[in-house]
Amino acid sequence: MxxxxxxxxxxxxxxxxxxxxxxxxxxxxxxxxxxxxxxxxxxxxxxxxxxxxxxxxxxxxxxxxxxxxxxxxxxxxxxxxxxxxxxxxxxxxxxxxxxxxxxxxxxxxxxxxxxxxxxxxxxxxxxxxxxxxxxxxxxxxxxxxxxxxxxLLVAGRGHSVAADVWFAPDEHSPTLRRGRVKGPSVVRFAAPVEEINRRRPGKRTVRRLGWHRRRGGVTSKVTLGTGEVMEVRP
Known part of the structure; x- marks a missing residue:
């Protein structure tokens, strides 16, 4: 020491x-x-x-x-x-x-x-x-x-990948997309939509609000019974 x-x-x-x-x-x-x-x-x-x-x-x-x-x-x-x-x-x-x-x-x-x-x-x-x-x-x-x-590759060097990338939107998409839902279910929308009144039983149609003439009511939730089909039209 x-x-x-x-x-x-x-x-x-x-x-x-x-x-x-x-x-x-x-x-x-x-x-x-x-x-x-x-x-x-x-x-x-x-x-x-x-x-x-x-x-x-x-x-x-x-x-x-x-x-x-x-x-x-x-x-x-x-x-x-x-x-x-x-x-x-x-x-x-x-x-x-x-x-x-x-x-x-x-x-x-x-x-x-x-x-x-x-x-x-x-x-x-x-x-x-x-x-x-x-x-x-x-x-x-x-x-x-x-x-x-x-x-992995060195940073700054390009590399091409010959591959197809598939993607699909989900319920978190900011825009309304075309789709079809079969009941029983409860469908909620992030923004109000227009539910078109149709005389065909078991089939319901919704579309986004716009400047077009309304043919139904405005809603944010659609409840479907057993066998009912809802068609979403952007």
């Missing part, structure tokens, strides 16, 4: 502080603030990778490409999976060439310590290095927009 103020970029550093090793068998380590367990994990992983990648380059590259292919299929689809697998395979081959060209002190001591120190100290967006890397890769592999599990 130090008395100097330190900026807190994420509440994870408050509720999930780093676990550190300060001493071994009662003997304090000559490292101010101790050695974080995450540092040891990064250093061990880098050491194993620096040994395994040059020794079995093709096997590690194929395994990494398979993992990238599965992750790409889960995140961004077939195209993203193929791109991710190719990038990982080529990256592992290039990394194996570079690491294999280093002398053993650089490869087995300096490189693990440098990677562990950088990954421990850098916390983009207040997250650990591995969580930020996974989120960044998933964001780059995923399409910009998705709907029903499928990627």
């Amino acid at each position: 130090t008395g100097q103020p330190e900026s807190v970029r994420s509440y994870q550093r408050v509720f999930r502080p780093d676990r550190r090793i300060y001493s071994i068998d009662g003997k304090p380590l000559p490292v101010p603030g101790g050695v974080p367990l995450r540092w040891l994990a990064y250093a061990t992983g880098t050491l194993i990778a620096s040994i395994a990648v040059p020794a079995a380059t093709t096997t590690v590259a194929m395994f990494g490409a398979a993992v990238a292919l599965a992750a790409g299929l889960a995140v961004g689809g077939r195209a993203a999976a193929i791109v991710a697998a190719g990038v990982v395979f080529a990256g592992v081959e290039a990394l194996a060439f570079v690491v294999g060209a280093l002398d053993w002190p650089l490869r087995l001591v300096i490189l693990p310590a440098a990677v562990a120190t950088l990954a421990t100290q850098k916390t983009p967006d207040g997250r650990s290095a591995e969580r930020f890397a996974v989120s960044w890769i998933a964001l780059r592999l995923a399409p910009r927009r998705r709907s029903l599990g499928r990627s």
